[in-house]
Amino acid sequence: MSVREVAVLLCWLCSCGSALWRYYTTNLAYRIFSTRSTIRLEYEGTSFDSWNIPEACNAKNIRAQNTELRCTSPGFHAIKPNVKGSEEERYLAVDNSHICFMWYYTV
Numbered sequence: 001m002s003v004r005e006v007a008v009l010l011c012w013l014c015s016c017g018s019a020l021w022r023y024y025t026t027n028l029a030y031r032i033f034s035t036r037s038t039i040r041l042e043y044e045g046t047s048f049d050s051w052n053i054p055e056a057c058n059a060k061n062i063r064a065q066n067t068e069l070r071c072t073s074p075g076f077h078a079i080k081p082n083v084k085g086s087e088e089e090r091y092l093a094v095d096n097s098h099i100c101f102m103w104y105y106t107v
Contacts, residue, residue, distance in 0.1 A: 020044045021081050023069070023092060034097035039069040047084040054078060 021043040025033060033039055041051060043065040051062045057071040057079075071077055074096040080089035 021087070023079065023090075033071075033092060033094045035070075035072060035074060035094060036097040037070070037094075039071070039092070040066070041069050041079070042066045043081045043083075045083070049082040049084070052078075052080050052082050052089070 021041070023039055023041050025031070025037050025039055027037065041059070043051075048065050049063075051059055051067065051069075053059055053062065053069065054071075054077045056073040056075070057069055057077055060068045069079075071092075071094045074094050076091045076093055078089045079092050080087050
C-alpha cells in the first residue's frame with residue numbers, strides 16, 4: 001500500500017466513527033481475571049457515553065473513558081460501552097481467587 005492509500009483508509013475509518021475498546025489487568029504476573037483483580041477499561045473514540053457493567057462489578061467512574069473495574073463474584077460478566085451507534089458486548093471471565101498472601105512480623 002502506498003502512503004496515499006493508507007491516508008485515505010485512515011480518513012475513511014475516522015469518518016465511520018470507528019472506535020477501539022479493551023480491558024486488561026495491570027498486574028503482569030497474572031493473566032487471569034479474578035475477584036481480587038483490578039481490571040482496566042479503556043475506550044478510544046468520540047461517541048462514548050458510559051460503561052454498561054453488571055451488578056456484580058463496580059467501576060470507579062462509569063462515565064470515564066478510562067476507568068478501573070472490580071468484580072466481586074466469579075462468572076462470565078457482560079461488559080460494553082454505551083455509545084452512539086451499536087457496540088457488541090464482550091464477556092469477561094472472572095475466576096474466584098483462592099490465593100491470599102498474609103504477611104506479618106512477630107517478635
